Amino acid sequence: MKEEKLKQQNLKQEEYNEGLVVFPNPANNxxxxxxxxxxxxxxxxxxxxxxxxxxxxxxxxxxAPGNYEIEIFTEQFRTGTYLIFFENxxxxxxxxxxx
Numbered sequence: 001m002k003e004e005k006l007k008q009q010n011l012k013q014e015e016y017n018e019g020l021v022v023f024p025n026p027a028n029n030x031x032x033x034x035x036x037x038x039x040x041x042x043x044x045x046x047x048x049x050x051x052x053x054x055x056x057x058x059x060x061x062x063x064a065p066g067n068y069e070i071e072i073f074t075e076q077f078r079t080g081t082y083l084i085f086f087e088n089x090x091x092x093x094x095x096x097x098x099x
Contacts, residue, residue: 019093020045020086026098033058033070033084040064041089047072048083055082 021034033045045059055077058070085094 019091020084020095022084022095022097027072027074029073029075031072031074031097033072034068035086035088036067037063037065037088039089043068044085044087045070046085047077048085050081050083052083 019035023032023034025031035043035045037043040062043059043061043063045057046054047056047058048054056072058072081096081098083094084097086092
């Protein structure tokens with residue numbers, strides 16, 4: 001299994017929104033997840049199957065304010081649809097993504 005890569009980017013704020021952005025969708029070997037934090041807060045980011053089983057935890061820690069980008073190498077998953085859950089101190093949300 002390839003390890004996920006987490007990096008903080010100095011990108012323009014308008015390239016992010018308050019929630020989670022996943023692209024491309026459907027993914028082809030790699031998907032990129034972007035999110036922005038305006039305050040230091042706890043972030044939880046998980047990939048789940050359609051039955052709600054946790055497949056991969058990408059983040060479960062406190063993060064400083066800033067823009068974040070995580071790359072997921074999707075060849076480790078079976079072809080199908082997955083749910084990506086994002087939770088921070090201000091909001092919870094999810095997004096469907098296909099591989």
